[in-house]
């Protein structure tokens with residue numbers, strides 16, 4: 001996709017679909033416990049794949065690139081008594097680890113085996129009744145493993161006590177799971193390194209539906225914060241509530257502190273306005289730990305490069321095992337837009353900014369967030385985004401919305 005050097009239209013309103021993370025949790029819970037009437041469900045491909053899997057009778061379930069779907073379905077199928085499935089995904093999914101989740105489920109008594117490489121999908125899962133109710137799991141690889149266990153916890157006879165080992169990564173995603181479980185009536189607590197999910201007292205699905213309106217996706221909103229920060233123009237977004245279940249809503253604070261983008265909430269249609277301060281003094285350097293919000297790290301690095309603000313971002317150890325090795329992908333592509341960056345296993349630090357060449361072409365590595373986070377750089381220069389269709393994984397209408405909000409510079 002060729003993005004000609006553009007400017008932002010003043011005061012446009014963009015409607016973003018429901019949070020992918022919330023939607024995927026609700027779909028599993030709907031299937032297991034309650035008739036949840038889900039409104040503003042994410043229209044992301046990952047959510048559609050999970051929904052299709054849950055409705056499918058097939059013995060082979062292919063969830064392509066959808067990490068949360070892969071992880072959540074592993075526990076879900078482990079307790080579907082009398083059913084055997086092969087759960088597989090894209091070539092990249094076969095490189096994304098799942099061992100600690102499988103180990104934990106096997107400790108609980110689940111029947112799961114690896115069909116190709118030990119520790120990675122595809123998996124063969126034969127659903128069984130699980131009797132045990134305590135389990136340990138390393139918490140520093142992916143919070144999705146823990147959420148996966150939490151989502152089935154209340155379905156087990158005695159509930160589930162999960163002991164977290166090591167430092168907890170992506171913590172707000174676990175808090176999101178706990179809050180969602182509570183809203184559908186599943187009691188739980190998190191004390192020290194123990195998460196306890198109480199058993200659900202209802203054996204049958206309730207006949208009456210519980211309505212749940214999914215707030216819009218804050219990770220998707222991050223690209224508009226980047227556009228507002230670079231252009232210094234106002235953007236309006238819908239449907240965002242002031243108090244969010246999503247950890248990535250911290251983008252409000254981050255973009256206020258480092259880029260002077262103010263977020264104003266208006267009650268009507270849960271609209272927020274991103275208002276950049278005109279006389280904001282940019283910091284000399286951005287120093288930030290993003291372990292709580294790994295999905296918006298790419299957005300921040302591109303904004304900082306566009307504004308030539310040095311950055312030192314830490315806490316990024318999970319980026320290596322996402323849709324691609326995001327640290328390496330960032331280092332390579334930031335260079336094309338004028339930033340020399342150094343990476344370690346968990347950090348990225350800018351070393352130097354320089355004037356980039358013409359004819360910039362950004363590779364996207366099968367990663368939706370590479371495409372969306374680099375797109376705002378067209379406010380600075382012409383650029384091409386390779387394989388633009390990758391955005392569908394989380395934000396199907398991204399390019400239509402992007403075209404609506406930008407126009408060619410005169």
Ligand SMILES: O=C(O)C1=C[C@@H](OP(=O)(O)O)[C@@H](O)[C@H](O)C1
Nearest residue numbers: 021068142143144170173295318
């Ligand atoms: O639970 C979730 O919905 C997610 C958790 C995070 O993964 P990790 O815990 O693997 O960092 C995040 O990156 C992912 O996009 C969604």
Ligand SMILES: C=C(OP(=O)(O)O)C(=O)O
Nearest residue numbers: 065066067068295322394
């Ligand atoms: C990491 C992501 O997704 P997943 O792990 O669910 O594939 C993401 O959406 O950035």
